[in-house]
Amino acid sequence: MNSGTEKSGSTVVCAFISPRNIYIANCAVSRALGDYEYKNLRDRGPCEQLVSPEPEIYVRDRDDEHDEFLVLACDGIWDVMNNEDLCNFIHSRLLLTDDLEAVTNQVIDTCLYKGSRDNMSIVLVTFPAAPKPNPEAQKKEAELEMAIERRIKEIVAEQEDKNEFDFLKLLQLLVDQEFPNLPPGGGLSAKQPFIEQVFREVCPSRADSVSLGYDFALI
CATH class of the missing domain: 1.10.10.430 (Phosphatase 2C, C-terminal domain suprefamily)
Known part of the structure; x- marks a missing residue:
């Protein structure tokens, strides 16, 4: 970093689930972690640089009667599926199996076959109202x-x-x-x-x- 040769950066999306709320922090834009060459303006604060590491934070009340699942995923997924597509697909797969690893593998495979060529990772968390095998x-x-x-x-x-x-x-x-x-x-x-x-x-x-x-x- 001191020599200026370290130019890597990354993004992050994370969630904290409490008994009453779901907190989501999204810093998935412009490789906001790292990329120090874009954060070297001395007259600006950490969140006022060309690239900011400040996340967007969302808070949602838990609803055990209706909340089915939470999905965290990266660009390789969203490049070929929008929110509605992915939720509908996961819902339909949970009606077939309660094996979450199998479901997430199906998501990755489907996105690959849909033409995604970006990195793909996904985390699936189910809640009490999640569909059961039918x-x-x-x-x-x-x-x-x-x-x-x-x-x-x-x-x-x-x-x-x-x-x-x-x-x-x-x-x-x-x-x-x-x-x-x-x-x-x-x-x-x-x-x-x-x-x-x-x-x-x-x-x-x-x-x-x-x-x-x-x-x-x-x-």
Whole structure:
């Protein structure tokens, strides 16, 4: 730092949950922690520099009857999902499982398949009103996967030269299909791991083409 060679910086978003309130501090702009080369104006205070480390602070009353969950995430998530999309997606996944690690992994995967190329991290905290696994939701998810698998097999069967058919072509054909009960906020991108699995089973000789799908966003 003294020699001027330390130029790194970062951001932060954090939350403190008390029995009655939720406190959120957001300093996620312009790498507000560090970046000392932008904080060297001697006639200005710490929060009056070109880049300020002063966070925005929000306070919300707890509502155990309605509060479902809290999400803290970085740009790689918000680049491809807005607040409503992410909340709807997480809500729908909590109806399938109470494994929070599995849910957050699905968020990361879905954002990757939606085309995010920025850093991705997420923290998910559930509250008493969070959705619980629901047999009806699980049934609809199973029906969705059966419909996707059936359509993939139909598409593969229609190909005259299966040796020239690859995973990217499959994704391009699936985009125009209508499937019931796609995850809200996630869409077909949320099912890409399942699509990959079925493709590998149906076209084992073309399994190496799955990596092509990472360059194609299933919006």
